[in-house]
Amino acid sequence: MPDATPARPADNHHPASDLAGAPGGPAAHDSPGPTVTADDGATMLESGGDGELDLPYWLTSTQEAANTGFLRMLRRLPRLLRDAWLLAWRAGPGTTAAVLVLQVAAGVAGALGLISTVGVFDGLLQAGPTPERVRAAVPSLVLLIVAVAVRGLLASAATAMHGRLSPAVYEAAENRLLDLTTRVDLATFDDPDWRDAMERARDRGIPAAQQVVDFGIEVLTNLVGLVAAAGVLAVLHPILLPLLVLAAVPTGWAAVRAARLNYRSELKLIAVWRRQRMLAYLLAAREPAGELRAFTVRRFLLAEVARLLRISTVEEIRVVTRSVRTTLYGQALSGLISGLSYLVLLWLLWTGRMELAVGGAAAYAINIGIGKLRELAFSVNRVYEQGLYFADFQGFCAMSLAHAEPSPELRAPAGFSEIRLDRVTFRYPDAERAAVDGIDMTLRRGEIVALVGENGSGKSTLAAVLAGLYRPQQGTITWDGVDVSRFHPESLRERVAVVMQEPTRWPLSARANIAIGRHDRPASLAQVQESARAGDAHQFVMELPRKYDTLLSRHFTDGADLSGGQWQRLAVSRAFHRDAPLLICDEPTANLDARAEHEVYLRLRDLAAGRTVVLITHRMASVREADRIYVLDHGKVVEEGDHEELMAADGVYAQLFTLQASAYQSA
């Protein structure tokens, strides 16, 4: 019987980004989920209310698939099977070929076994004494036994090969997803459509890729068995074949319809599941644990999780009921047609149009055929069900390939004398205005260049463009006259070290957290310590329980965590360790205490000799020392010069500087 149960997805990822998954809108569903009303704050989160199961706006791309009509669904099957086999072929061509050959051979052996039953019946139903009849049946019986044994052996070998293929497909799908996810440019991560596609592909697409292959193989197995039974029936009497085919129609109809029901329901539930997983994560994660208790939100969140679980349970029960009903209709109709086949068989025997021995074999073949039919319906149903998620996986792959960074052969030079920006403009996907708008700028070797401006003026975006993380839509960036778009993007990034505003807290040892800045080269402990000293991290690392070998993650036993400022010092050390000609520091001292900040800036001066440092900071005292200062406003450069020049100009810079200086003086 086709499996009607939509499986809840596994909790297998960090769902913080699922915050966007809140569905809303008016009720459109005929059986909305009930509301858990017992608890205090639950109602506050119930804006989704009766419309909880509406398709959320961000799932519109798959809405079309969910509304797919019956015939369109039917036509999808061959394509799905082809894609599944292609995926299997890529994951393991030899194993896939072996599965294919073994399954077909097992089917042929099965057909031979069926045909040999004619001989057995023929022998047993002859006139004459029983020993004679048994003796006449023996050769066919031996053939039958051999055929059954060979079929069993081949089927077992096919299962073993399938067992090897299945995890290889999972591995290949996971590798492909990660490869494509990391190959797209950074701006793609800001594209909500892509992020949504990535999350769906990751949550359900990868397991679906594996299962679509698994059930694709089952479809083949059952199809071979069915063709064998049908072939035998066609040989025994041509009229029996169309009856078997006719019996397949209602079962197939039920399988496709049940798959469609499940998919539509799962699509609706995805938003609920994602919210529920996000909340469940918040309840169990370390980071929000403090605030969760401080604001006593435990009961509030638990009630919301319970409400979402209830919605999901009610919907799943509703779909199972409808699916089972559909399947029941299909099977009842198939059963009637199968019964008709037996009636036709009896009529053929009655009217002498068929011999008794052939009739016995035909009854056996009908029985086998119907069994295969039922199994085929089950596997087709599962292929559809998983195929719908597999389509998400394929859609993501196609989308990511379209967003993949161009990778020209030319490698960036080891250093530069001058970087020039000419009318550089960058706009985030879906943003109305450019975050960086027509910027002209020159960075020379050995200079410290500061970017200042109010929040949102475009400093970090410009830094990311300089680092080769974003490709400008207009304008050019040249390194000694060569347009950087001609360089392989990774080769360019290898020449840049960045201290991000929110540096990544790698769950690795303190040593690896610094050495990862140049992970492609082996680094001795002495070299790592030198970088740590440059970033003012050495002292606190030496105070950690296992010094440089301390794992920096509280998620593991014996792991340690650092303060925000300490993490920032590690990030600065990491950037020093990278030893690149262009160092970009995006508020490297935001979390540092006054002493550490002073130390870092002193070192920046030393570092700038032979390098170029781009410094973004709101601390005007640190900017003062820069060789050149660019003041940004709404993505444009509004002032440019050194400290003295800008103070003399008495513009935005002078205002910002005087404001901070007077704050210190009055304190």
Ligand SMILES: Nc1ncnc2c1ncn2[C@@H]1O[C@H](COP(=O)(O)OP(=O)(O)OP(=O)(O)O)[C@@H](O)[C@H]1O
């Ligand atoms: N990932 C993003 N997607 C869309 N828009 C973004 C993204 N990051 C920044 N922006 C927008 O681009 C503009 C410039 O942001 P940016 O972070 O470059 O400013 P900033 O000067 O570095 O600000 P701050 O001083 O607060 O760090 C802002 O309007 C911001 O809302």
